[in-house]
Amino acid sequence: MQFSERYLTVQVIPICFANLSALGQNVGTLTTTDVTDCNYGAQVGNIGLGSIVLSPDEKYLYVVNIYNNTLVKIPTSNPTAANTVSYQIPGSGIHAFALKYYNNKIYVGVTVPGDVMSVLAFDPVGGSFSDTGLSIDAGSDWTSSPVVGGAPAFWLTDIDFTDNGDMLLSLSDRIGHMYCNSATNRLDEQKGDLMIAYKNGSSWTLEDRSTNPQFFGDDHWTTTQHITLKSQ
Secondary structure: OOOOOOOOOOOOOOOOOOOOOOOOOOOOOOOOOOOOOHHHHOOOOOOOEEEEEEOOOOOEEEEEEOOOOEEEEEEOOOOOOOOOEEEEOOOOOOEEEEEEEEOOEEEEEEEEOOOEEEEEEEEOOOOEEEEEEEEEEOEOOOOOOOOOOOOOEEEEEEEEEOOOOOEEEEEEEOHHHHOOOOOOOOOOOOOOEEEEEEEEOOEEEEOOOOOOOOOOOOOOOOOOOOOOOOOO
């Protein structure tokens, strides 16, 4: 009996769904294009696009325009400048990025560098934002010259929800995106984080890290237990 193997190679060719500039949305322009120039990384979080979500009926795509802190609504069928709508995300000195469509609302994560991170709720029907009341320490300010071993410069970049409605908050350390001393250097130490805000009625309560600062509120390392594996 003979066996043979056959492999099928599938080539995926991406196509451009929409050019936001052609839809009348200014997303900013790279002023430094040389990746070996330390000023290249300083543009992170200031231009371009953030998170993207699709409406449950798949009729609209929502994306954060980082450059001017707007939430852009794009029809998935024949998008044009005329039918593309942008909503100004409220706040002063903010950098928006995170998005999550959940229970008929879009949750938007915004960061005021060196100050506070917060989550807004957007009503797609009414086109308005409301504050969820969550307030998270944003760590150190976004500096153009970060140093190894420095405090994290948090950036709220992702939001999700558990089955029972608790909110999961993913924090990036911006130093990992733009750290630069030379063309060949690298940065291994980054201090991103994952936090949880527990569902509390119609609002959320952020975990308490006063006793266990590295983990969810009730988690901790154990030093007295161990697992022994034995083979017979």
